[in-house]
Amino acid sequence: MDLNGKISLVTGSSRGIGRAIALALASEGSNVVINYRKSKDAAEEVVKRIKSMGVEAIAIQADVSKYEQAVMLVDETVKHFGRIDALVNNAGVFKAHKIDEITPEIWHEMMDLNLNSMFYCTQRAIKYMKEQKFGKIVNVSSYYGLYGYPFEWAHEIGITHYATAKAGMIGFTKALAKEVAPYNIYVNVILPGHTLTEGWSGTPESLIKKISGRIPLRRFATPEEIAQGVIFMLKDDFMTGEKLIIAGGL
Numbered sequence: 001m002d003l004n005g006k007i008s009l010v011t012g013s014s015r016g017i018g019r020a021i022a023l024a025l026a027s028e029g030s031n032v033v034i035n036y037r038k039s040k041d042a043a044e045e046v047v048k049r050i051k052s053m054g055v056e057a058i059a060i061q062a063d064v065s066k067y068e069q070a071v072m073l074v075d076e077t078v079k080h081f082g083r084i085d086a087l088v089n090n091a092g093v094f095k096a097h098k099i100d101e102i103t104p105e106i107w108h109e110m111m112d113l114n115l116n117s118m119f120y121c122t123q124r125a126i127k128y129m130k131e132q133k134f135g136k137i138v139n140v141s142s143y144y145g146l147y148g149y150p151f152e153w154a155h156e157i158g159i160t161h162y163a164t165a166k167a168g169m170i171g172f173t174k175a176l177a178k179e180v181a182p183y184n185i186y187v188n189v190i191l192p193g194h195t196l197t198e199g200w201s202g203t204p205e206s207l208i209k210k211i212s213g214r215i216p217l218r219r220f221a222t223p224e225e226i227a228q229g230v231i232f233m234l235k236d237d238f239m240t241g242e243k244l245i246i247a248g249g250l
Helices: 016-027 040-051 067-081 104-132 160-183 205-212 223-235
Strands: 007-010 031-036 057-061 086-089 135-140 185-192 243-246
Touching: 007 016, 007 067, 016 031, 016 040, 016 086, 016 135, 016 223, 031 040, 031 067, 040 057, 057 067, 067 104, 086 104, 086 223, 104 135, 104 160, 104 185, 135 160, 135 223, 160 185, 185 223, 223 243
Parallel strands: 007 031, 007 086, 031 057, 086 135, 135 185, 185 243
Antiparallel strands: none
């Protein structure tokens, strides 16, 4: 798909990987809807940068872990631009809890923010994409969704709930891609490894070096490198139901 002039919605795009994806889309000529939950100033700054590239952008506040707000986000996108060509389900959160620390509330929060938000936005977007007889969807999962924590100190890190949600995104992608292929709708999933976003701020440099030392390329990814993987999947016209791992050889 030529992204020039297309309409793209990126959830959780005021910072981190989502921000990098939004900016990469704009650099390809796509108009972009920036979604944020709390960071209004950051979202407006992304909008400003995108408009400086000569394309259109708006920011919409919505907590996509809530069904009604996710539906509103997609509806407002179509109301403003008249269509939705690409949806990138990037919104999510990482929190570590060992299995005996995971309460039902923590479990459901992790599913809502990572897995259910993808379902809510995708279901609504599919409605419009079927009418258009075209659409591209990329879900941002995680390397953890395939392999859990990849290092020998995995017993020190509790991510069972996070890995479960991210694994669910992979299964969702593979099944949905087959269901909507007759409507010319493509669904793929990207699996980033360790990526140096704001979420790592405050992390001891010794831990960053320890993790980097176990990655074959000996460093974290940048958000921009993950964004280029998303752009690749959106532009390709014969890939659907596939996963792309960007993890430095991990």
